Amino acid sequence: MTTPFTDREVAENRGATPGCTDDLVHLNHAGSSLPPQVVLDAQIGHLRREATIGGYEAAAEAVDRSAAVYDSIATMIGASAKEIARTEHATAAWNAAFWSIPMAPGQRIITHDHDYGANWVAFLRAAEVHGVEIDRVPSDVHGQIDLERLATALEHPDEVALVSLAWIPTSGGLVNPAAQVGALANAAEVPFLLDACQAAGQVEIDVDELGCDFLSATGRKFLRGPRGTGFLYARESILDRVTPSHPDHHGADWVSMDRFEYADGARRFEYWEHDHAGWLGLGAAVDHALELDIARVHATIDERAEQLRRGLDDAGMTVQDTGVERCGIVTSTHRSLSPAEVADRLTKASINVSTTMLGSARADLEPRGLTSMVRMSVHCTTTSDEIDRTLDVLRSL
Template structure:
């Protein structure tokens, strides 16, 4: 097991993070985290170059550096360069994979109650477009996806379009057993789409061990990268099995007047136009995570989150985190105030937090009778002193 960062190491990480100040306690890393200064330098430097010599010219000048971002991402997740596609954000990445997976009428989309609201909207749209059926796998006694129930559902693999799983849902602190799901889907030969938007940068990832066919991610959360950046991993075994729904002339070559040919690897999911400043910014964020060690980031986040949960309970708050393994997202309710009011009052005390409502995770929150939750998310930049101050502020309101 990796060891958490020492106080001296955390101070060094914070010194390179402009948002880490004595006046602000940022507990909204699951929303949008605080970037390292190298991320800002990469973005701003490219924007200045675009302004100085032109956008096309700046892109040509940095083509080699842009290409290196794929290598960094592949190294971070245990994949290969040609399995990584550049994306604008996690939703674009997830949708690119979801709509590429073949679907037939009456096939099942298997999901878990914790899947994200945006994904559920896509499921419902697929019901209308493809005539598929949504099958919900309930949670087990620990609140995570019930692997025994999933195994039973997979006994008829021919009538399953895919299994979709939110590795770390938007609410509840849960880390779903992604590798357990991957083992079952691989054995059944069923496509497995893993939403890792809140796992990448927080968990040490090996896509081969997980066994997913596609993995979607964003830059703005635990990777501490730019907003408007993300990536999609598509395993080599799935590249020819799936077909992008909306390719352009970058993702596919217009090879004859009446035909096209998909680009090799995951590039077929990309569009020619993209934010040339955000992509190197994302690369810088990935390089920071690799340099620090994602395993140690994970250990530090787990330690801080445990401290926060304990201190919230001591102050009379109800913590609603589920699962055998828990992440850096801590969700709670106040005895008398709704989530929006708690978040608003914390903001006046210099504490950033967020709230989760029904539309983000309706299946889970309705089942648990939770109309809203306060979401407090820590990172390796969070200090024990900040945990103490934030918990005290919550107790005071």
């Protein structure tokens, strides 16, 4: 097994992160993590160049560093650089992939009850626009996607437009068996869109092992990059089967008055205008994660999350996480206080947490009779003392 970071190494990780202080406990990494100094340096340094010499000129000066970000992301997920597209956030990446997939009236979109609220809105809109149906594969007894039911849903692949899965959902500690879902989708030759919003930076990613045709991710969560950054992976072999829905003259070349040609590879999903400083900051975040070793980051997150779950039961909280494999997102409810009240008490104690609301995870929470949950999320900068401090506050409630 991979060894978690030692206390000394955690202290070193914290020392490289300006937001890690004794005055604040940050347990909201699934929302927006605390960036390391190298990310700030990359981002602020470029903004200063833009202010000093001009935006176009600063971009030209940084063209090699900007190109290197594609290589870094490709290294992190086991892809090639031409399969990476820059996006402004995970939803933009996911939508770029989703709306490129052909859909015919009567075809089904196969998904799991844990898919994210923004994705569900897209499913509903596709039902309005294309006449497709939403096929909800339920959870098994462990709370993860039921693979046997998925296999049955894929028995007639011509009837299926795509399989969509949230690898690590926003609404709990679940880690879905994405590679097994990919194997089933690949065997049926159905496009597989994987939402890795909460996975990137938290777990190791190998797109070949996962079997995904598309993978969407953000910078601001476990990657510890800037807000307003993200990326899309598009497998080269899927590109002939899909059509970007809103190309511009960066994602496509205007070759004559009445014709355009899509750019090579995943860049066809990009737009020309973007946050250059944010993109460079994202590259710095990816490089930093690779330097730390994401396998060890993962092991440390698991260790802290399990420590938190064990302590919550003794602190008057009920852990609501599901799944065989669980992650650094820990959700819970209090026996008498609302999640909003618990979050407010923790905030007053300088402990950052979040709440998962019904509108983000209705298909998961509604059947369980839940309207919201307290969401705490740890990282490789989280200390055991911070967990204990949080549990002490919860006990005092």
